[in-house]
Amino acid sequence: MKKNSYFTLVIIFLLAFSGILWNTVPEKNVNAQSPTILSVEPEILIDPTLTPGNIFTINVTVTDVTGLYGWEFKLFYLKSVLTVNSITFGPFLESAGATFTIDKSNPDYNTTHGLVWMADSLLAAPQGVDGTGTIASVTFEVTGIGSTKLDLTDTKLGTITGEPISHTIHDGYFSNIISQAKISITPNKIIDSTLEPCHQFTVNVTISNASNVNSWELKIFYRNDVLNVSDVSFGPFLQSSGPTTQIVKSMTDNYNETHGLVWLNETLTTPTGAFGDGILATITFHVEGVGETEISLKDTKLTDPVGQPLEHSSSSGYFNNVLMAKIFIYPEEIFDPTLTPGSRLNVKVKISEVTDLYGFKLNLTYENDILNCLGVLILPYQNESNFDSKVAWNDETGELSIQVNYKPPAEPITSFTPFTVAEIYFQVSGMGVSPLHLHDTSLINVEGGEIPHETRDGLIYIVIRDVAVVELYASKADAYSPSPLNIYPGELVNITVTVENKGNLTESFTVMLLYNNELIMNVTVTDLPPQGFQTISVIWNTSGFPPCYNATLNAYAVPVPYETNLEDNTFTDGIISITLIGDVNGDGIVNIYDVIQAGNAFGTYLGEPEYDERADINHDGTIDIYDLILIGLHFGESY
Secondary structure (H helix, E strand, O other): OOHHHHHHHHHHHHHHHHOOOOOOOOOOOOOOOOOOEEEEEOOEEEOOOOOOOOEEEEEEEEEEEEEEOEEEEEEEEEOOOEEEEEEEEOHHHHOOOOEEEEEOOEOOOOOOEEEEEEEEEEOOOOOOEEEEEEEEEEEEEEOOOOEEEEEEEEEEEEOOOOOEOOOEEEOEEEEOOOOOEEEEEEOOEEEOOOOOOOOEEEEEEEEEEEEEEOEEEEEEEEEOOOEEEEEEEEOOOHHHHOOEEEEEEEEEOOOOOOEEEEEEEEEEOOOOOEEEEEEEEEEEEEEOOOOEEEEEEEEEEEEOOOOOEOOEEEEOEEEEOOOOEEEEEEOOEEEOOOOOOOOEEEEEEEEEOEEEEEEEEEEEEOOOOOEEEEEEEEOOHHHOOOEEEEEEEEOOOOEEEEEEEEOOOOOOEEEOOOEEEEEEEEEEOOOEEEEEEEEEEEEEEOOOOEOOEEEEOEEEEEOOOOEEEEEEEEEEOOOOOOOOEEEOOOOEEEEEEEEEEOOOOOEEEEEEEEEOOEEEEEEEEEEEOOOOEEEEEEEEEOOOOOOOEEEEEEEEEOOOOOOOOOOOOEEEEEEEEEOOOOOOOOOOEOOHHHHHHHHHOOOOEOOOOOOOHHHOOOOOOEOOHHHHHHHHHOOOOEO
8 A cells, every 4th residue: 555545544544433434343253152161260179288267269250151141050069178258249240330149158058068059130231241250259168178069050141131141061179188098909919829729718908098988999800710709798998987889890700711800889878988997898719720810900999979089099919829939130120310420339139939949040131331240249048158159240241140059958948038149239331221131040949950930120220311491482372473572461472382301211390481580380291201302382361461561481491300401491582572552653652653654554464565563453464444443442542
């Protein structure tokens, strides 16, 4: 457009904005409306510091609503955990005019629950309210230790004509307990060669450190050629808190070709919970054959009185009625970030569950660019002195061998518990991971025969831990992003961060996003492999920032333990300038000069020589009447 026509545009614009030339303003095309949601915020609140006597507040919010003229909801909660301290009607509806409010809350709604019942309607307002906001706030006082669903029911949203507004509901959940429960097979290991076929034995399924358990469920698998299940009985743990419903969902030795299954469930009939330690169930097994099997706990579940899952761990059991000797490296893994080239360490070779041992030999390989062998110490069983030994190692190939033979009058060794037969001393020569691999092993009995056995290798980590931020980029979330980045208050900024794991260990760590050293948010990076990269993209809402405000973005990777190189943990981006909407020339006031400057660029598009990015108020890549309307909307405003 020619520059000498801008005065005509200015006049047209001012007439249009004052309503003289047009009665209506054409609307832009918009996406289909998002579904309306009525929510408890925060949706999940788990905080063990909120003990009896403390208070906290939740908001009931409506999202993406159109034409809201009135609302109503009921919210139920367990009064053994919470009681209402106060309620407040939110500002969302009141922003459109006077309202009529109703509070029919009842803290003693029934024997178990309290009720928040609220309603609000506009009075003689010309239209309803659009958008997202808070319709009510409820402040609770904590009365006990437990958990409760904040259950939204009978919710109603209506228009000015009394028509219901379709919506979905997001309930809330509160808990001030964190379960550290553990479900275990007890005893966890049964190794007994006298438990021959046709014998029976029992194990208990136990729970420890339990909090507020209302229901449990679990499956137990076992090899059906070694064991069959004879009987199942439910233990007293849950029943100590009241009557229960007990279900044996499955008790079969033929779950599949190789395994049997016991599948149990128990639930309290009232919304209460059990605490502490106890027995969930007792299982009686019949020995079918000679061998070994894991008594495997799977699909374990714990829930609280409102049906929410409780965090817990589980531990399976083991049965063996044929002794299987073992030779293994102890500890199985060494992970010590303080180990660096020149450091020294040692591992032990142990044997367990062996009968009539009279000698052994082994070969072991290690990574020779990570470890050097300094020596081997033979440790005879119970200080026996009647033996011969042979030891050799070669750091060029990373090979080590040990051979020990007992001789009369030494007694054969029988031991079910582990005992040490040798210690191996290493020096760290490089960074990395070195397996300690046992191979070509032999356990010899008093008659010179081979003793069947298993081996278990070791593993040594000599690690580098180094996480880094390698890139940080900010762009407008809903439009193109010229540089430098100028935005208006309330606009969304897309922050893109790339991090790298420069170490040799898979890492999980936190990345802090900041502006002017103020926290925007924390982002968790999980299981980033060595030499791996990950890109994080988040949206930053700049609402609340004043115009004429400059923000410098930073991304900071919180150091992992034993990280020494911290120089690459921080990355700083350029300046983000938050400007006054409509201030095209940047002089701090929206006036006729801004209209003139926008008029000069009217009708141009991104990429054209006369295009002016600051005049593109709505950031759609073109300067048109919508931009001039926005300048007029803010005409006269200043910093």
